[in-house]
Amino acid sequence: MSAAAPSSCAMMDLFGRRITYVRLSVTDRCDLRCVYCMSDDMSFLPRDQVLSIEELDRLASAFVALGVRKLRLTGGEPLVRKGIMDLFAGLSRHLASGQLRELTLTTNGTQLARHAEELARHGVRRVNVSLDTLDADRFRALTRRGTLAVVMDGIRAALDAGLKVKINAVALAGTTDREVFDLIDFTHSRGMDLTFIETMPLGDVGVDRIDQYLPLDRLRAQIETRLTLLDTPEQTGGPARYARVEETGGRIGFITPMTHNFCESCNRVRVSATGILHSCLGQEEAHDLKTPLRASPSDELLHAAIRTAIRAKPKGHDFVITRNGGPALSRHMSALGG
Numbered sequence: 001m002s003a004a005a006p007s008s009c010a011m012m013d014l015f016g017r018r019i020t021y022v023r024l025s026v027t028d029r030c031d032l033r034c035v036y037c038m039s040d041d042m043s044f045l046p047r048d049q050v051l052s053i054e055e056l057d058r059l060a061s062a063f064v065a066l067g068v069r070k071l072r073l074t075g076g077e078p079l080v081r082k083g084i085m086d087l088f089a090g091l092s093r094h095l096a097s098g099q100l101r102e103l104t105l106t107t108n109g110t111q112l113a114r115h116a117e118e119l120a121r122h123g124v125r126r127v128n129v130s131l132d133t134l135d136a137d138r139f140r141a142l143t144r145r146g147t148l149a150v151v152m153d154g155i156r157a158a159l160d161a162g163l164k165v166k167i168n169a170v171a172l173a174g175t176t177d178r179e180v181f182d183l184i185d186f187t188h189s190r191g192m193d194l195t196f197i198e199t200m201p202l203g204d205v206g207v208d209r210i211d212q213y214l215p216l217d218r219l220r221a222q223i224e225t226r227l228t229l230l231d232t233p234e235q236t237g238g239p240a241r242y243a244r245v246e247e248t249g250g251r252i253g254f255i256t257p258m259t260h261n262f263c264e265s266c267n268r269v270r271v272s273a274t275g276i277l278h279s280c281l282g283q284e285e286a287h288d289l290k291t292p293l294r295a296s297p298s299d300e301l302l303h304a305a306i307r308t309a310i311r312a313k314p315k316g317h318d319f320v321i322t323r324n325g326g327p328a329l330s331r332h333m334s335a336l337g338g
């Protein structure tokens with residue numbers, strides 16, 4: 001079989017999990033500094049270490065050739081990456097060919113107003129927008145610099161462009177518990193899904209994580225004091241579990257990497273903007289794809305490196321928020337995109 005031929009087993013790991021979903025970080029940079037994600041004085045990678053737009057296209061296309069069906073661009077903030085629309089335009093050829101089923105992104109929404117229509121033109125159908133609060137002052141404090149109205153404009157533009165929008169909110173004590181019903185009302189009244197994410201102890205962010213941590217079972221119990229949650233059996237291959245709210249008809253997702261084990265159905269790997277493949281969010285293991293990518297204009301070495309990395313995907317992870325609030329893993333979420 002040629003190296004480029006799609007293979008049903010190329011992306012199968014040793015535990016029988018088929019890897020069909022890649023999250024590719026296109027930059028570690030961001031225009032915000034969310035308190036749970038980065039420190040205020042975050043230092044970013046030298047630009048020459050980050051893959052070029054052409055290299056990102058080649059890398060993503062290699063995964064597609066090997067059988068990946070869903071590609072999510074993330075960051076850092078993907079929409080602050082120079083040339084990002086060229087990457088979407090280029091990758092849309094895999095949608096047109098039918099090899100890729102979904103091309104999507106996770107964004108903080110600050111640049112969505114000017115890009116939403118073009119994203120839709122390139123075949124993006126759904127977008128995840130991160131938004132933790134509907135209060136402008138709290139938004140400024142949580143992001144250390146953001147303007148809520150700008151993100152609201154972005155969300156509106158995405159909906160107007162016909163994109164399905166899912167709002168991701170990190171569950172934070174003192175914020176989410178105060179706003180949970182407003183967030184449900186805001187999203188469900190506009191046809192958007194809402195997903196809550198438990199904070200993960202990745203990277204030093206300059207604040208104590210024990211103070212931020214809000215377990216989702218507590219949030220869920222709070223929701224159920226007023227609303228009826230009907231669990232849905234959908235499996236995403238990821239850590240999200242969904243429930244439908246009887247009163248609104250909308251969906252709420254709960255992503256609980258800290259308290260539940262979802263590893264046996266994991267269908268995804270993550271690649272950093274420097275071309276490092278991490279086959280498990282909760283383990284330190286890493287596989288360099290930049291070297292084989294740059295070593296040869298042919299994709300043979302790259303395909304071999306991807307196969308090796310997939311075979312080495314660990315069985316699972318074990319996150320713990322330590323007593324002093326220190327990170328269980330040293331890398332930041334922004335290096336990998338969540």
Ligand code: SAM
Nearest residue numbers: 037075076077106107108130199200333337338
């Ligand atoms: N900048 C984009 C955004 O904010 O949507 C994409 C990258 S961001 C790292 C991806 C997701 O990770 C966001 O939804 C963000 O809220 C989430 N995130 C960041 N740090 C996290 C942490 N420590 N625990 C859980 N989720 C986190």
Ligand code: SF4
Nearest residue numbers: 030032034037076108
């Ligand atoms: Fe930037 Fe997203 Fe991290 Fe916030 S969560 S600092 S928007 S990368």
